[in-house]
Every structure is written in structure tokens, then in C-alpha cells.
Amino acid sequence: MPVVNITGALPGNHFEPSIAVNSVLSNFMCVVYVDDSLGTGRIGVSISSDGGQTWSSSILPQPSGYESAEAPTVDYTFPNTFIVAAHVFNGINDGTIVTYTSFNNGANFNPPVIVQRGYGVIIHNDEPFIAVDRSPGSPYRGNAYVSYTPLFNFSAIFFQRSVNEGASWETPQRLSDPRGFHDRAAIAVGLSGEVYSGYILTGPTNPSANLRISYDGGASFFPQIARESILISSVVPVPSPLPVPGYGFRVQTNLTLGADISNGLGSGNVYAAWNDFRNGYSDILLSISPDGQLWPIPTSITGAPPGTQNFFPSITVSPSTGTIRIIYYTNRVNGFLLDVFVAESFNGGGSFSNRRLTDASFDPNGNSPTPVPLIGDYITAATSLPDTLAAVWNATTPPTGKEDIYFST
DSSP states (O other): OOOEESSTTSSSOEEEEEEEEOSSSTTOEEEEEEEOTTSSOEEEEEEESSTTSSOEEEEOOOOTTOOEEEEEEEEEETTTEEEEEEEEEETTEEEEEEEEEESSTTSOOOOOEEEEOOBTTTBOEEEEEEEEOOOTTOTTTTOEEEEEEEOSSSBOOEEEEESSTTSOOOOOEEOSOSSBEEOOOEEEEOTTSOEEEEEEEEESSSOEEEEEEESSTTSSOBSOTTSOOEEEEEOOOOOSSOSSTTOOOOOOOOEEEEEOOSSSTTTTOEEEEEEEOTTSSOEEEEEEESSSSOOOOOEEOSOOOTTOOEEEEEEEEOTTTOOEEEEEEEOTTTSSSBEEEEEEESSTTSOOEEEEOOSSOBOTTTTOSSOOSOSOSOOEEEEETTTEEEEEEEEOOTTTOSOEEEEEO
């Protein structure tokens, strides 16, 4: 379908979009993002009931005592439930993770529930990611999982689960060594309800992509925390900003995970992708595991010319067919202007083809006369059943020139 500007008619800028699609009624979709129209960040939400052709938008309420919000992600569970996780805060203080739940396809959301509270600059929880178990073969179907990272100095990946659709959250578990530097973690749920929680350790030494696995619905993880995590791959973090004249925006080296719960060629596979600088430019690498424990050497999936910059990958795997799709930003068309491409595999990751999603390249600096420091930290791909891409990204595409959220298939 043609590219749709979801927020073009709204005031302010919008970035860091996440999308979830109703698995039963795929015409219902929920997109969340940062909205700065009120002078400080809030969580915007847009709902479509016609497969992404039109959207209605609103802003989620802040919990009492918090000024700002950002970094939202959303996922779906049966029959008509969307759960949103977000980071709320006061300047650099009090970073707190909250969730909102809608039981009517996003028509309205319950008041925010605190997952984990922050305190001053000492405990500042950030970078939340939410995933819900929708696997037909899982005894834990309906469980919701949130990961996040307390920032400043060293950090660690923490994980919490909810067994009541976000009404409450259980005691946090630490999934990584606290003597390291981490950004956003990722979660995928496997064929039998396995929970794969992965992250990239960017320092202080030996950067690597790592994984922990839960075989009991998020109650405990393997290997035990006293031992090392499962190694997916060594990683060469991308420079931030990327080495392109005129770029000033931050680019994190983040992991995205997918699991194949279909009965297709790759059934049971686990997929890990990230942007990596090992070849002297930012490229999207993918490793495919049959079980989450054994990981081969990663390979590039972009087919992009050497020297181009490809970043912010997000993976989705169709639960019906096993089709793998990874969206990402790239400057391959212009060298400076950005586009969004998708790499698609219809044979379990054996091969990929790439196509352009954007209908016009855009300047990451938008209307700013100087390089901007931030365009958000991610874009998001989902699957509309049985096998259609549902992708969202933020761009400064003319004629608005401001950061807006775009949707396409």
C-alpha cells in the first residue's frame, strides 16, 4: 500500500515508533511514539481499524509526579489487548518504567502501572522493550515480558514478567553482568514459549551480542546468572554519529530478535540481527540459531554497497509462514539522505532480497540548519497476518520537514 504519514496533521515532532497488530483482526493496529507537541516528551498513540489506511491519535496520560516520557514499545495479546511499555522521568532524574493496557483494540487505555520505579540519578531505568507470548504451542500464552536498563556509569539488563496482562509485574531479575555498558535489550518468544532475551554489551572490553533463555515462561533463565550468557557473536559497535559529513545524530548498536513459531521451513529458529562496523561501515548482520544456544558466524542481509550506512534494524517473523523481514535505515540511495529498506527472506533465512519502503529520501536534519543530535533510537517492524509487513519509521519527508511517523507494508 502507499506510504501513510500517521502524524503529519498533528503539531510537533514524533519519533521512536513501535507497532503491534491484532493477530485475529489484522485490520486493527496500534502505533506508539514520542510526541513533543506539549513542550516535553509524551507517549502518542495512533490506532487504525482499516489496516493502516487511516489513523486516530491521542496522548497517553503521565503518571503523577513525572514530567516527561519516551522510548515506548507496544505488543499485542488475545483477543483485543495492546500493552505499551514506556520510560517516564524528570529531566535526568527518576527514570521509571510503566505500562498501559487497552482491552478494546486501543480505543482507551487503563491508567499507567509502575513496573520499576527510579530514584534520582542513582536508579534511572530506561530503554524498555515489551513482548507478549502469542505462541499456540506455549503453556505460558498471554504472559507479558519487559526488559530495561538502568543507565549511568555501568549498567545491566533487567527483566520482569506479568501474568495478568500488565495489571501487575513480578520481582525483577538481572540478566547480565552489571560491570558493563548496555543499551536497549530485545525479547522474542519461541515455538514452545521459550523466552529469548538478548542484548549487546558494548564495553568496557570485548563487545558482544549475548542471550539468556527461559524455558519456564520467564520464571528463571539459562545459563544461571553466575555463569556467562550465551554468546551470539562478537560485535564491532558503530561510531556515533556515523562518519558521514552533516550527520550528528546518535546511533546505538542494538540487538533485534525474532523467533519462528510457524510450521514453515525455519520452524523453531531464532534470529538475531544488529548494526555492526566490522567492515568499516555500518551494515546489518544476521545470525540464525536452531535453538538459541548454537550461533553461526553472522552474515550481511542488506546487499548494500560497501561504505554505505545501514542501521536501526528491526525484525519480524510471520507466525503463519515464517517469512523473515528486517527493516532498517540506509543512505544507499543518496549518500546523505536516508531511506527505509526491508530485507525479506522466504526460505528461512537462506537468502534475502531488499526493497525500498520510503517513497522519497529524507534529510535526517529536517528543517534544522545544523546537524541534529537525535532522530530517536529505533524503528519497528511487525507482521499483519498471514504474511504482510507492517512497518513504522520516523522521517522528515517533505512537505512537513518535521519528524513524523510513517507506515507502509
